[in-house]
Amino acid sequence: MRKSILFSTMTCLFMMIVIGSFFVSNHDASALGTKLTLTPAMVTNETGYGDATMLVDEQTTAGDPMNGTGGSPTTYWDPGFQTGHTPAYAYIDLGQSYNLTAIYLRDYTNSGDFIVYAGSPGSWTQLFTDPLSTYPTWNAHTVSVQTRYVRFQKTSATANVSEVVIYGTQASDTTAPAAISNLAVGSPTSSSLALSWTAPGDDGNTGTATSYDIRYSTSFITSANWSSATPVSGEPSPAAAGTAQSMTVSGLSASTTYYFAMKTNDEVPNVSGLSNVSSGTTSGTATSQKLTLTTSMVTNESGYGDATMLVDEQVIAGDPLNGTGGSPTTYWDPGFQTGHTPAFAYIDLGQSYNLTSIYLRDYTNSGDFIVYTGSPGSWTQLFTDPLTSYPTWNPHTVSTQTRYVRFQKTSPTANTSEIVLYGTQASSGSDTTAPSAISNLAAASPTSSSLSLSWTAPGDDGTTGTAASYDIRYSTSTITSANWASATQISGEPAPSAAGTSQSMTVGGLSASTTYYFAIKTSDEASNISSLSNVANATTSSSGSSTLPVITNLHDSRTVANRFYVTLSWTAPAYDGTISTSATATPFDLRYSTSPITEANWNNATQAPFEPLLVQTSDFGTTKSMAVSGLSAGTSYYFAMKTIDNAGHSSAISNVVNASTTSTFSCTYSIPQGVATMYYGTSGTNDNSNIYLNAQPGDVVCLTAGNYGLIKLSNFTGTNDNPIIFINSGGLANFQSTGSYGFKILGSSFFRLTGSGSASYAKGIKIGALTTGAPALTIAGYSTNYEVDHLEIDNANSSGSQGIALKTDPDSCGFVDRNYFTQMNTSVHDNYIHNTGVEGIYIGGSHYSTSFPIGMACDGNSSDGLETLYEHSLHGVRVYNNVTDSTGWDGIQVGSATYDVEIHHNTVTNYATLNATDQRSGIQINPGTTGKLYNNWIDEGTAGHGQGINNQSRGNQVIFNNVILHTDYQGIYSKDMYDATNPAYDHSPIYIVNNTFINPGSYALQFDNVQNYGSLFGNNIVIKSSSNPNPYVNPGSTITEVTNLESTNIADAHFVNAGANNYHLSVDLSGTDMSIYGVTTDYDGVARPNGSTYDIGAYEH
Incomplete structure (x- = not known):
């Protein structure tokens, strides 16, 4: 087994800072x-966008600017x-501490603030x-300043520095x-106790220390009596700062209380201060008793059957020891279903016991x-x-101290009709275990006066149980154990939830445009207090205009x-510069839910796709509208929205609107069978083949x-707030x-083709092309802004074409060329596509990085060469x-x-059943x-061939939470499709995280993206039973x-x-926290992390 590990970020580097003049023109170079x-x-x-190594990639060219040879x-x-x-962040690790005296920046922009920090990751x-x-x-x-790390912040996309030189x-x-604070x-057993702690660093909480000195005594340990305490042998080597470590100390006397403490050495050696002192008592020889078990103590993790039957006949069970x-007879039956x-x-x-025997009734x-034994999540x-x-x-x-006992039925027939436990109550001395x-x-x-905090609840004892209270504090400078008392305490903290629960609160009364630092300590009912949490920071938004x-x-x-x-x-805000114009990025975040939306549950509401844009300043202050589709019939919804600036900051929540969909619909027009094959949305004269409906926005066809x-349906034009609906009525x-196609829509916009018109059919429109x-369904001819849902596509022909084809090919003189047409807002969902000749769903062109393969003499003169055409973009x-x-080809x-x-x-x-090369x-x-690209289930099956995902993207991509099974070739094959003349190509990274790969035919990942910088392959599970499961990475990537x-x-x-x-x-x-890449839930929608x-x-487990 191979497990690749990224060392955790390091915090709290000790440093002393005295800042000199920020800009100088005369200095003593020596x-x-x-x-x-x-x-x-x-x-x-840190941010992951672009190639931050370009800050230091031309050191030779940079020369020695301090000495006049820059x-x-x-x-x-x-x-x-x-x-x-932006803002975008990156930092340099110098490898060891330096006394920095000067930092030179090559100004390559003449526009935008570039900010420099010192400190350590997480504390700047x-x-x-x-x-x-x-410039220039x-x-x-x-x-x-003495530091090992230097951090850089680009406040805007134009704040460009072409090189950094440090002296x-x-x-x-x-x-x-640092002194360990959570030993x-x-x-306990009669002869041993287990120790656990979090590793400090080499310098404070940064890096990796060299060795531990762990000691114990039967009296409390202090710095004064440290030398007389007994040293422990066999201590583990220190792990990277922040890593949980443990060991068991044996050879102890029964029924005895021991005190433990430790110190940490670096390579010099500098020695840390004394850790906290923790105590425990070894077990004795008390007489075991049958423990009282009730059905209310049972938690059924799997959810199937009645697990309380494990302990529902305790009286009948008697005292088998x-x-x-x-002879109890009832047993837990989860069923025989897969x-x-x-x-x-x-x-x-309910509390810890020293268990001595477990009796199972074999049924x-x-x-x-x-x-x-153990605790939920750790067994x-x-x-x-x-x-x-x-x-x-x-x-x-058995001989174990525990509060929890877990049982596993490996098969439906592994039946136990009752469980009886024996043991003694663990030491009733004071609770000395703090929350983690x-x-x-x-x-x-952020708003101008508030920030929202979120965290995962610890336990009462470590990460088990429910703690008693939180102490949350904030400051305008970073918080440490030394200055904790001077930080401002927040009022109104929530009570702790059960361990592993996500919690949150909003802190109000803050100043605008101010960076605040937050930290938490947690207390249990015995007033044991946790160590300081990580320190989080954020900046409130500006006040005033x-x-x-x-x-x-x-x-x-x-x-x-x-x-x-x-x-x-709604009315778009007036233009004041806080929100930028953009042809691609919306300044609105509109969400909906079946329950009222608040700031607290905002993240749980569903975001509506394709909110409107503010392309130019004249768009500000105007009325904006959009139709939110994909809703259930006869349902009440709540809607709310926020505005967003170009740095991703959001406003406070809008007013909340309640609105409902109806249960039924009425047809504006009905298309019967056998009357005509061509229907137009415009007006005109009907004949045997052509019907003109003169359809208006909002009509139902x-x-x-x-x-x-x-x-064929042509030239139907709805609007953003009143699309035209094409829907089945009365059945399938x-x-x-x-013919040469099955169902075709041309030259239409703002419409929905849906098979949701009959409760008797989940897919109420069925299309086949024999x-x-x-192709079965084609939407082309400049069509844009549409939705396709609840269709069944059955091409029923291995030599057929696409199931669904949604694009417009360049056809004459560049009018569908990339410079003239963009297909906007295409939504395809809840369809069943099967038995197609080639692709199941085909959206957009395949040649973005090259010209369209068919040129045309649009000027009528073939002698001067064919014009070059480019396929249109989709936004x-x-x-x-x-x-x-x-x-037959790709799914x-x-x-x-x-x-x-x-x-x-x-x-x-069962994709690529024809096994066609490159398809x-x-x-x-x-x-x-x-x-x-996320939460997809991809299974080649018994008839399919090829790769799970063939990725030829231009970057700026996250691939996560996918399950990829039994591929002939790679699980994911990712390769460059690079065109240096394409202004959209910016070398952005590709993040491939939290996927599960089962038995790929070759590599789980083959990564040939030399032109995409700063990519990541993390938190993935790769199981390949036949051979090497490691990914292949092109040496240039x-x-x-x-x-x-x-x-x-x-x-x-x-x-x-x-x-x-x-x-x-x-x-x-x-694994590693991947929330920075938007990975906040798992395949099932369970919040990540579901625990610590x-x-x-x-x-997520």
């Missing part, structure tokens, strides 16, 4: 040290202009701000490791029954009973309610239930064509909740979709495409691998039931 060696490998791009470097870090890409102090107003020059800044002298190491003692066991076993349940005894003679197996002696009491001698320190405190959602405006007049603007959508209108041949509308090369794409099966293909793309919750099986993938992402499980043994992944394709985790498999740490793979 007093300012020597130029330090900087390399791209030293750079960490050169002219030209490459700079460009995180892009997209919303949320600003040194200076350079306004970059003297070297800007000199004298500083006096200083090497500092001597005088900083000791804990537990798990002493020979008076009875996925119902293995089944898990646990008992909470099956078949199947393993496994018993564990240790005690024993396995094969249940081979029915009907008897099976005794098991919170490690994921976050601050967000530049405060992000709040929408106050959001309203339902429909004159009559309908079944399909709710049209909302019904497709009467029955059988049709081919049909079945289109089976023997002719060789004929706004949603592909979700679709099922594709048995497609889903999306290309040329350059902005606002999400492909999620699709099931793709073999479950999902193919074609050139030009960006966005999110820059991709970081972190906390992946890559193994040939599927047992290492601890899946619940891999044989039944149940890849949920049965234990915690801790993020799990790896597609599922």
Whole structure:
């Protein structure tokens, strides 16, 4: 098994800062040290956008600007202009501490603030701000600071520095490791106690220390008596700062209280201060008793059957240890359905006991029954009973202290009709175990006077149980244990929830445009106090005229309610510079829910796609509206919105609107069978083949239930707030064509084609094209702004064409060329596509990085060469909740979709059945495409071939929470499709995180993206039973691998039931926090983390 680990970020570097003049033109060069060696490998791009190594990639060209020989470097870090890409942060790790004396920045912009900090990751102090107003020059800044890390902030996309040069002298190491503050003692036996703690760093809480000195005594340990305490042997080596560590100390006397403390050494050695002192008592020889068990103590983790039957007959069970066991007969039956076993349940005894015996009533003679102890989320197996002696009491001698006992039925027949436990109550001395320190405190959602905090609740004892209270404080400077008392205490904190629960609160009364730091301590009922949490910081928004405006007049603007959508209108804010114009990034975040929306539950509401844009300043202050579609019929919804600036900051919540859809609909027009094949949305003269409907925005065009041949709809034009609806009526509308297409829509905009018109049919429109090369559904001819849902596509022909084809090819003189047409806001969801000749779903072109393969002599003169055409872009794409099966080529293909793309919750099986070269993938992402690809189930099945995902995107992409099974070739094959002349190509990274790969034919990941910088492969589970499970990375690519499980043994992944394709985790498999990439839930929608740490793979435990 291979597990790649990224060292955790390091905090709290001791430093002394005296800042000199921020900009100087005259200085004594000899007093300012020597130029330090900087390399791209030293750079960490915190924000992840662009290539931050360009800050130091031209050190030779940069020369020695302090001594008058500075050169002219030209490459700079460009995180892009997209919303949320700035402010952007990166830092340099110098490898050891230096006394910095000067920092030179090459001004390459003449526009925008560039801010420099010193400190350590998670704890920074600003040194200076350079306004970059003297392009092209070297800007000199004298500083006096001892640090190992230097951080840089680009406040805007135009704040460009083409190189950084740093001067200083090497500092001597005088900083000791931090004193450990959370040493804990537990798990007593008669001769041992277990210790646990969090590793400090080499310098404070940064780096990795050298050794531990752990000692114990039967009296309290102080600095004065430290030397007389007994040293422990066999201590582990220190791990990276922030890592949880533990060891068991043996050879102790029974029934004895021991005190433990420790010190930490670095390589000098500098020695830390004394840790906290923790005590524990070894167990004695008290007489075991039968414990009282009730059905209310049982938690059924799997949810199937009645697990309380494990303890529902305690009186009948009697006392088997002493020979008076009875014959209980009821047992926990989770059922024989796939996925119902293995089944898990646990008992909470209410407090800790020293267990000595566990008796199981064998009621099956078949199947393993496994018993564990520990706590929810962290279990240790005690024993396995094969249940081979029915009907008897099976005794098991144990020696463990626990509050929780867990039981696993490995199969439906592993039946135990009752459980009896024996033991003694654990020491009744005072509770000395504090709650664990919170490690994921976050601050967000700024307004001019408030910030929202979120965190995961710790336990009463470590991460078990429920704590008593929180103490939350804030300050305008970073918070440490030393200055905790001087930080401002918040009032109104929530009471702690059960361990592992997500909690939040909003802190009000803050000042505008101010950075605040927050930290928490947690107390239990015995007033044990946790260590200090991580320190989170955020900045409130500006006050006055530049405060992000709040929408106050959001309203339902429909004159009559309908079944399909709710049209909302509001007044866009007046232009004041806080919100920028953009042709691609919306300044609105509109959400809806079936319950009232508040700031507290905002993140749980569903975001509506394709909110309107503010392209030019004249758009500000005008009325905006949009129809929110994809809603359920006859349902009441709540709507609210926020405004967003170009840095991703959001306003306070708008007024909340309640509006409903109706249960029924009326047809404006009905299209019967056999009357005509061409229908127009315009006015005209009808004949036998052509019908003109003169359709208006908001009209409903019904497709009467029955059988049709081919049909074509042309020139229907709705509006953003009143789309035209095409819907089946009265049952199934079945289109089976023997022509060159099945169902075609041309030259139309703002419409919805939906098969949701009949409660009897989940997919109420069925389309088939039976002719060789004929696509089933085509939407083309400049069509834009449309939705396609609840269709069944059955091409029924292995030599057919696409199931759904949504694009317009360049056809004459460049009028569909990229410069003239963009397909906007395409939504495809809840469709079933199967038995297609080629792709199941084909959206956008495949040649974004090259010219269209067919040129045309549009000027009528072939002698001067053919004009070059380029396929159009797509802005706004949603592909979700679709099922594709048995497609001749790719299941889903999306290309040329350059902005606002999400492909999620699709099931793709038995793809590429024809095994055609270059047409073999479950999902193919074609050139030009960006966005999110997540929560998809991709299974090649028995008939399919190829890769799970073929990725040819241009970057700026996150691929997460996908389950990819049994591929012939790569799980994900990602490659460059780079065109240096394409202005949209910005070398943005690709993040591939929290996916589950099962038995890929070659590599789980083959990464050939030399032109995408700063990519990541992290938190993935790769199981490949046949050979090496490691990914292949082109040597020229820059991709970081972190906390992946890559193994040939599927047992290492601890899946619940891999044989039944149940890849949920049965234990915690801790990974890295990926929330910065938008990974905040798992495949099932469960919040990440569901506990104290993020799990790896597609599922959170």
